[in-house]
Every structure is written in C-alpha cells, then in structure tokens.
Amino acid sequence: MTPPTMTVSQTAAQTGGRPSVSVVVVSRGRAEDLARCLSGLSRLYYDAYEIVVVTDPEGEAAVAAAGLADMVTLVGFDQPNISAARNLGIAASAGEVVAFIDDDAVPEPTWLCHLVGPFAGSGVAVTGGYVRGRNGISYQWRARVIDPQGKAHPISVEGEAPQIITPPPGHVVKTEGTNMAVRRDWLQRLGGFDEAFHFYQDETDLNLRLAAAGGQVALVPLAEVHHAYAPSPRRKQNRAVTDLFDVGASSMVFLRKHDPDGDHERALTELRQEQWDRLQRQVRQKLISRSDLADVLETLEAGIAAGATRAVDQQAEALEPRGTFRAFESKANGDHLVLSGWIWRRRTLWAEAEAAAARGTTVSLYLFSPTSRFHRLGYHLPGIWLQRGGLFGRSVRNQRLVRLIRFQNRVAEEAQRVGERREVN
Incomplete structure (x- = not known):
C-alpha cells in the first residue's frame, strides 16, 4: 500500500520551565531486561523525573538487587494486561507528564529532554519518539499514521526537529507504546488506557481517542529508545511467534470499538493473511517449523472469538495522583x-x-x-x-x-x- 500523504509544521523552539515527568515501566517475567532498562533510565539527563515500575515479584526482586527500591515507586501487579498495568502506573505517579517505555527498551540519555520539549508553551497533548531495533542502528519505527481499522502506515518526516503532525483525512498519528509521553490532564480526561486491550493496539486505541478529543501530537525524532524485542509468552528469544491470541483479541476489540459499521470480515481476512505471511517468513528463516503453523493460527482464531464478546471501554475511573512526586536523582554527571x-x-x-x-x-x-x-x-x-x-x-x-x-x-x-x-x- 502506498503510504498516505501528510503535512507537517514545526513546533516552537524548546523553552525553559520543563514539566515534571513520571516514567512508567511495565514488566512481567523479564527481570533481567527490567534491570537493564532501569539502568538506562537512571542515567537520563533531566531535572525532574520519577520512575514508576509496575511489575511482578520477580521484577520487584530485580529492582531491589539494582539498589533502586528506595528510589523508585513500585506497584505490584502480576496479570497479563499491559493497559491495566499502565493505568496503575499512572495512578501511582505524580508528574505533569507521563512517559512510557517498555521493559525491553533502553533510552538514550537525552530521551526525556527531547521527548518533553514540545510540551513547553504549546497545546501539545502527546509526543512520540523514534525506536531503534535490535542492531541498535536501524530504525524499528519512525513516523506512522493509523487508518480506521488500526493498520499503521509509515509517513515521511523531514529533519530532526520536533514536529506537529497533521495526518491525511481519515488517519490518526501513531505514537509507539515504548516511546511516548502524554500530559496527565489528557490521561485523566480520557481515563487512561482501555483495559480491554490486554496487549496490542493499546496505545493505538489511545491515539484515536486523543485525536477525537482534539489533542495535538508532536513527533520528536531525537527522542530515541533502543527496543530489543525480549522473549515473552507470545515469542521466543529469536522472535519466533508462539501465540497470536492477543493479536486476534485486540484486533477484534479494535474493530468493534472504532469501526463498528465497517467490513469486519474483510478486515479479519486481511489480518489472517498478514499473520500467515508472517509465519511463512519465519518458516523460511527456520525460526519455526511448518508443523507449528496450525497450532499458532488456532491461537489467532481463539483470540478473535474472545475479542468478539469482550467488554470495551474499560478505562480507569480515577487517575488522579495518589502520592507526592518522588524526584529521581540521576546518576549521569553530564559528561x-x-x-x-x-x-x-x-x-x-x-x-x-x-x-x-x-x-x-x-x-x-x-x-x-x-x-x-x-x-x-x-x-x-x-x-x-x-x-x-x-x-x-x-x-x-x-x-x-x-x-x-x-x-x-x-x-x-x-x-x-x-x-x-x-x-x-
């Protein structure tokens, strides 16, 4: 598909008076990756940020082993629902802006300086940065927009200055869940993340609701994180797909919520073909065996069936800060x-x-x-x-x-x- 066209305009230059930022990290079953992520977060160049970790007992132990238990806000949560976990993190935080990063990602030291810059003296509601892939050099994601059925399409953005994006008609600017920041008042207004999206399409749903409410989005090319794609219940260390249940469930929930009158059967046919092609590539790469295909595709169908009946609009009722802002003292000396x-x-x-x-x-x-x-x-x-x-x-x-x-x-x-x-x- 040809990427849709778009127009861009630069934001005002970054000014002083940076807002306080709460960085929310969700982690489950990946203590080693969490420790690495927190090491990177502990070396950010930013004056006023706190770290909120929503994690399972294994992750709590990793935070303690890293010597950070008294420096971060810990929220215990051991369920496979990233949206619910993020809402708990938002509620436990107190920053004017809430930034999100995955536990298998590490930010560049200037990440927050760039990511939060467009909020100063502007009406920007959300910002998103670029994501580098496993080799640390090639981009995994840069600028993308979303169509009404939740598909992402790359767009071209010139230069490295922060830019407010005006998407083409019928599309919404996408920010990546592992590299985005949202003003707290916008999160409170919208109820945070919809907990019907246990995994996949969670930030995409938020992007659509922000756009519908008139929120401006700025993309910030220099706000970079490195994303490693750590193993999970859905994939192995080599990224071999093992389970597509959440992809199917969230896709179905998304269609019911955002495209209720659309051709769902056509969209689901395209989803099945997309995942089939993905699995075939992995067979050719010898990441999975051909005998595994049927079992993996069955998980996709089970997810679609579950998504057809799952309740939507499960936003949080209260996201007001519950405590005081716990400023993190960065270990970076600036050199x-x-x-x-x-x-x-x-x-x-x-x-x-x-x-x-x-x-x-x-x-x-x-x-x-x-x-x-x-x-x-x-x-x-x-x-x-x-x-x-x-x-x-x-x-x-x-x-x-x-x-x-x-x-x-x-x-x-x-x-x-x-x-x-x-x-x-």
Missing part, C-alpha cells in the same frame, strides 16, 4: 566520554569504560576490527554504549557495503551520528 580502539584492546578499554561509567559519565565505546563487518550498537551494564563492527563496514544500513576510511575519521563520524542523543546541549 560524555568517547573511547575507541581495535577489538583486541577490548579488555583494557572496557575497564576504562567501566571506571568512567561508575563516575556517572556517559560512555560511548567503539571497538573496530580491520574488516567490513556490519556494526551493532547496544547498551551494557553498568552504563556503556558499545558499538562494534569492521572499520570498513556499514553502520547505517544504506551506506556502501565497503568503504575505505581512516580509524580516527570513522570514530569521529560515528560519534557525531549519535552526539545529540548522548550529549547535553
């Missing part, structure tokens, strides 16, 4: 150190990186080999952004496959590429 060297010097450089990270310095470590290997970038405890690959290889995937370049020039090029995401302006 950014760039370290680089050949891969065979990794132990020496890693020790230097660890020492700097312990002081609160944001560390970008570049380890190159004399090859044309593709680059990968990721966040590692205790607070190191590590990029590895061949000196002559690709980082950004549309670069030439092989190119000759001096070592220091390559380091400078890569450091400049991430500079506005790692450094205080």
Whole structure:
C-alpha cells in the first residue's frame, strides 16, 4: 500500500520551565531486561523525573538487587494486561507528564529532554519518539499514521526537529507504546488506557481517542529508545511467534470499538493473511517449523472469538495522583566520554569504560576490527554504549557495503551520528 500523504509544521523552539515527568515501566517475567532498562533510565539527563515500575515479584526482586527500591515507586501487579498495568502506573505517579517505555527498551540519555520539549508553551497533548531495533542502528519505527481499522502506515518526516503532525483525512498519528509521553490532564480526561486491550493496539486505541478529543501530537525524532524485542509468552528469544491470541483479541476489540459499521470480515481476512505471511517468513528463516503453523493460527482464531464478546471501554475511573512526586536523582554527571580502539584492546578499554561509567559519565565505546563487518550498537551494564563492527563496514544500513576510511575519521563520524542523543546541549 502506498503510504498516505501528510503535512507537517514545526513546533516552537524548546523553552525553559520543563514539566515534571513520571516514567512508567511495565514488566512481567523479564527481570533481567527490567534491570537493564532501569539502568538506562537512571542515567537520563533531566531535572525532574520519577520512575514508576509496575511489575511482578520477580521484577520487584530485580529492582531491589539494582539498589533502586528506595528510589523508585513500585506497584505490584502480576496479570497479563499491559493497559491495566499502565493505568496503575499512572495512578501511582505524580508528574505533569507521563512517559512510557517498555521493559525491553533502553533510552538514550537525552530521551526525556527531547521527548518533553514540545510540551513547553504549546497545546501539545502527546509526543512520540523514534525506536531503534535490535542492531541498535536501524530504525524499528519512525513516523506512522493509523487508518480506521488500526493498520499503521509509515509517513515521511523531514529533519530532526520536533514536529506537529497533521495526518491525511481519515488517519490518526501513531505514537509507539515504548516511546511516548502524554500530559496527565489528557490521561485523566480520557481515563487512561482501555483495559480491554490486554496487549496490542493499546496505545493505538489511545491515539484515536486523543485525536477525537482534539489533542495535538508532536513527533520528536531525537527522542530515541533502543527496543530489543525480549522473549515473552507470545515469542521466543529469536522472535519466533508462539501465540497470536492477543493479536486476534485486540484486533477484534479494535474493530468493534472504532469501526463498528465497517467490513469486519474483510478486515479479519486481511489480518489472517498478514499473520500467515508472517509465519511463512519465519518458516523460511527456520525460526519455526511448518508443523507449528496450525497450532499458532488456532491461537489467532481463539483470540478473535474472545475479542468478539469482550467488554470495551474499560478505562480507569480515577487517575488522579495518589502520592507526592518522588524526584529521581540521576546518576549521569553530564559528561560524555568517547573511547575507541581495535577489538583486541577490548579488555583494557572496557575497564576504562567501566571506571568512567561508575563516575556517572556517559560512555560511548567503539571497538573496530580491520574488516567490513556490519556494526551493532547496544547498551551494557553498568552504563556503556558499545558499538562494534569492521572499520570498513556499514553502520547505517544504506551506506556502501565497503568503504575505505581512516580509524580516527570513522570514530569521529560515528560519534557525531549519535552526539545529540548522548550529549547535553
């Protein structure tokens, strides 16, 4: 399908007087990923933010092991319903703005500075940033809009400045649940997330309700998180699909709620074909076996049947703050150190990186080999952004496959590429 056209206008430049922000993280069954996410959140460059973690007993133990139990707000919740968990997080928070990130994601240090910028002196209701994928360099999601049946379509947005998006007729701007922020008064007005969406389409439903109420959306390209797609009851570590129940249930709930008079059978036929194609790709990639197809598709049908009778509009009745704002004291000292060297010097450089990270310095470590290997970038405890690959290889995937370049020039090029995401302006 050809992406719909759209128009954009830039927001006003960011001003002072930043609002207080509550960062809500939902985690269930992924303690290791939660610890990594919280490590990144603990090193944000922002003056007034708090962290609210809605999690199961395993996650609570991970928070304690990280030494953060007295620094974050913990909300116990052990049910497979991300919308209900987020509503609990909103109710337990006290910031003027509520930001959301998944437990298998890590934010760049300037994430909140950029994501919250458009709220200053404007009528923006919600902001959304960009999401990098598993290799840490390619984008997983950038700018997208939603059609009436909940399908997302990419759109082109020029430049890296925050922009208020005017979608084409019949479409709504989409923000990603792992990288978005909403004014508290808007969340209270709309009742937060609809708990009929246990997983999938949860933020999309909120996007449609915000748009219907007249809320403006700003996309913020420099507000970046890295999303790893951790394993869950729906997928394995290698992203092999194991269960499509929630995809089917939420899709059916979405159609009943937002497109009640539409051609649901056609939409469901397209959904089935889309998921069939997805599973076929995974068979070809040897992620799943052909014998698994029938069982996985049965979960999709069971979800569709459940979604046909599930009650909708299960918004929270009370989202007023229940406590006081618990400002988190960031571990970041505002400095950014760039370290680089050949891969065979990794132990020496890693020790230097660890020492700097312990002081609160944001560390970008570049380890190159004399090859044309593709680059990968990721966040590692205790607070190191590590990029590895061949000196002559690709980082950004549309670069030439092989190119000759001096070592220091390559380091400078890569450091400049991430500079506005790692450094205080």
